[in-house]
Amino acid sequence: MNVNDVPQEGNCALGSHRKAMYAKDAGGKMVIVASRGSEVDETVTMQAVRRMQALTDDAKARVLAGQSAPLEYWMCACRMDVALLSQVSGIWQWRIRRHFNPQRFAQLPPRLLARYAEALGLPSELLKSGP
Amino acid sequence: MTRIATAFQHRHAAHCESGAAANLMTHHGVKLSEAMAFGLSSALSFAYLPFIKLTGFPLIAYRMPPKFILRGMIKQFQARFRFETFRDPKGGMRRLDELLAQGQVVGLQTSVFWLPYFPEDMRFHFNAHNLLVYGKDGGDYLISDPVADLPQRCSSADLQRARFAKGALAPKGLLYFLDGVGRTDVSAEAVRSAIRRTVRIMLSPIPLTGVRGMRMLANKVSKLDTSEYSLHYVGNIVRMQEEIGTGGAGFRFIYAAFLQEAVQITGIAELAALSERMNEIGDGWREFALRAARMIKGRETFEPQKLGDMLRTQAESETEFFRILKTAVA
Numbered sequence: 046m047n048v049n050d051v052p053q054e055g056n057c058a059l060g061s062h063r064k065a066m067y068a069k070d071a072g073g074k075m076v077i078v079a080s081r082g083s084e085v086d087e088t089v090t091m092q093a094v095r096r097m098q099a100l101t102d103d104a105k106a107r108v109l110a111g112q113s114a115p116l117e118y119w120m121c122a123c124r125m126d127v128a129l130l131s132q133v134s135g136i137w138q139w140r141i142r143r144h145f146n147p148q149r150f151a152q153l154p155p156r157l158l159a160r161y162a163e164a165l166g167l168p169s170e171l172l173k174s175g176p
Numbered sequence: 177m178t179r180i181a182t183a184f185q186h187r188h189a190a191h192c193e194s195g196a197a198a199n200l201m202t203h204h205g206v207k208l209s210e211a212m213a214f215g216l217s218s219a220l221s222f223a224y225l226p227f228i229k230l231t232g233f234p235l236i237a238y239r240m241p242p243k244f245i246l247r248g249m250i251k252q253f254q255a256r257f258r259f260e261t262f263r264d265p266k267g268g269m270r271r272l273d274e275l276l277a278q279g280q281v282v283g284l285q286t287s288v289f290w291l292p293y294f295p296e297d298m299r300f301h302f303n304a305h306n307l308l309v310y311g312k313d314g315g316d317y318l319i320s321d322p323v324a325d326l327p328q329r330c331s332s333a334d335l336q337r338a339r340f341a342k343g344a345l346a347p348k349g350l351l352y353f354l355d356g357v358g359r360t361d362v363s364a365e366a367v368r369s370a371i372r373r374t375v376r377i378m379l380s381p382i383p384l385t386g387v388r389g390m391r392m393l394a395n396k397v398s399k400l401d402t403s404e405y406s407l408h409y410v411g412n413i414v415r416m417q418e419e420i421g422t423g424g425a426g427f428r429f430i431y432a433a434f435l436q437e438a439v440q441i442t443g444i445a446e447l448a449a450l451s452e453r454m455n456e457i458g459d460g461w462r463e464f465a466l467r468a469a470r471m472i473k474g475r476e477t478f479e480p481q482k483l484g485d486m487l488r489t490q491a492e493s494e495t496e497f498f499r500i501l502k503t504a505v506a
Binding site for chain 1: 462
C-alpha cells in the first residue's frame, strides 16, 4: 500500500480516533500513517454492531411478550451471548437458558441475581426490571 | 534497577501488544520500533480455529497468541519483565499505584469493553488489550493506549473493571513492568533467527495454521451458502483482518516494514525486494476485504466461491513468499 492509498474515507465507528496503518512513502520507506478509517472497516464493524442490535431487539420483543426474562435482554444489550455470560458468571449455560424462563427468573434468589448483575456490570434492580 | 529519568513518550501504533512492547522498551533506552518488536518476536502468523467461537463465529488470527510479543522481548533483550496477577481487585489497584509512585511505566492487560475512551461501536468483549499507564492525576489514570493517536485518561473504577474482566483470556489484573534490560542493540543473528521462526510457523505442517490454515479457510468459504449467516461469516474474517489493530491487511504491512528495517541490520539486500513483495501480498488481502465488503453492502452479488478463490490465491502467494524468505536468511 502506498501512503496515498491509505484509506481516509472516515469510519463512523472510530469516532474521532485515528488508527495507525503502515504504508510506503514516496521514498519507498514503510511508515506509519494515521488513518481516519475506511469504508471497508465501517461496513464490517457496523454489520457486527447491527447484528447485536438485532439480537437485542428480538430479545426485547420476547421479554415484552412475556416469552423471555429480562436477563436475556440485558445479556444481549451488554453484547454477550450465553457462552460468554457463562464464562464470565461461572453459571452453566443450560442453567442460564433455564433462567430465561420469566417465571423462574422472577423467583431467582438474590445471590444468583447478584452474580448475573456482577457479570453484566449492572445493578441488580435494573436487571430485574424489563427493557 | 535502571530507570531513565526522561518523561514517557506516547507513540501511535497499529497493534496494541507490539506498540506497548516497543514503547516500553524505548522508555528504557532501547531504540525499538513497533515493526521491529513485531518481527523480532516472530509474531506474524495465520490461524483458522473453528473450535474457538467468538460470538458464534470461528477465531481467525493473523498473529501469534497474546503475550507472545512481550515474551519475545525477554528473549531478545534479556529484558527483566515482571508480570503480576491479582486475586483481589483492590490489591491490584494498590500495586499499580505503588509502581506509579516509584516512577514505573506499567503495562496492563484489559478488556476493551470496559474502557470508556474507546468509541462505543468498537467496544467488544475482548480481554487481551494491552495499554501502558504512565501516571495518575487525581482519580484518573494517565494512559498511553498504543492504538490511540493521543494519550487518554481513565477513571479508577473503570480501569479496575477493565483489568478484572472475566471470561476467555481473563486478564486477572495482569500488570507488567520492566526491571531493566540486558542489551539494547539488535543483532543480525537475532533478526535472522526471528525470520526463520516466522517461516517455520507459516509453512508449518499443522493444517490449521500458516498457509495451510488459509487453504482450509478458503475451502470453508467456498462452501458457504448465500444466507445472512454466511455474510456475517465473511464479515467476521474481514473484521479480524482489518479492524482490530493490525496496521492493515492482517499485519502483512507491519511485516513489510520490519523486513525493510531488517535490511540495515542483517545486510541482506534481498530482504528489500521481499519487503516490497510482502507489501503486494498485503494489497491482495485488502483487495479481498474490499470485495467482501462490497458483497456485504449488496453492491455486488454474493459469491462465496469467488472469495474462496481469492483466499486460495493469497495462500499460494504466501507459500511462495516464505519459501524465498527461507532461502534468503538461510
